[in-house]
Amino acid sequence: MRKKIVAANWKMNLKLAEGAELVNDLYNTMPALSNNCNVVIAPPYTHLLQTATQLAVIDHVYLGAQNCHHESSGAYTGEISAGMLRSTEVDYVIIGHSERRQYFGEDNELLARKVNQVLSNSMNVIYCCGEPLEIRDAHTQNIYVEQQLKKGLFHLSAEQLIDVVIAYEPIWAIGTGRTATSTQAQDMHAHIRSVIADQYGADVAANISILYGGSCKPSNAAELFACADVDGGLIGGASLKADEFIGIISAMIKS
Ligand code: 13P
Secondary structure: OOOEEEEEEOOOOOOHHHHHHHHHHHHHHOOOOEOOEEEEEEOOHHHHHHHHHHHOOOOOEEEEEOOOOOOOOOOOOOOOOHHHHHHOOOOEEEEOOHHHHHHOOOOHHHHHHHHHHHHHOOOEEEEEEOOOHHHHHOOOHHHHHHHHHHHHHOOOOHHHHOOEEEEEOOHHHOOOOOOOOHHHHHHHHHHHHHHHHHHHOHHHHHHOOEEEEOOOOHHHHHHHHOOOOOOEEEEOHHHHOHHHHHHHHHHHHHO
């Protein structure tokens, strides 16, 4: 059975003390999770050690990172390797977020190398895909997302894919307040699952978690998570406030 997951992507927000306070508030109000119902928190790199210590006492809540370098070590000033992340107890690494693709020029080929780094260091990948507005307006989003999946992930074996979660984040819905409708989300999630089924078979496709991201809030989470192929969410803005993030987690538990 595939897992339900709600993951927080803090992006470049919160100072160290603010991050500690947020995780403390989450700890105090976290509803009961389970093996099949998990939470991931991905703070900035500077918060990882602190957050690891805090999360050690919260069941089924895992530490995430927002990026890693595509090489294992070397003269790459300012960069962080997957091995370093693993050494701070990171379990999930977000790869291919649209902000990395857009502002840092990361393409599918580079992302495939990052995926390999994460998996070879015994962590899970949250692989992001999603189309910009002009692609949605041209109705070519299915083929666009398919290419992101094929180029970034399809070099993996079926066994390796077990450690991959997919996040569909339409760029036009990120931070805009304009959420995809539940029909738009379900249609794309079903498409992603069918593309995986074609490559890896129905069993693998049925077991992979596909998260929705883009202006997900407590007020729309229940409707999105009720969709058959939506297995949770990757949350930006609403993950920075404990009550809102808990509201989204509660919607996942009930879904
Ligand atoms: P928002 O929830 O702020 O729209 O961000 C979504 C996102 O990019 C999560 O990775």
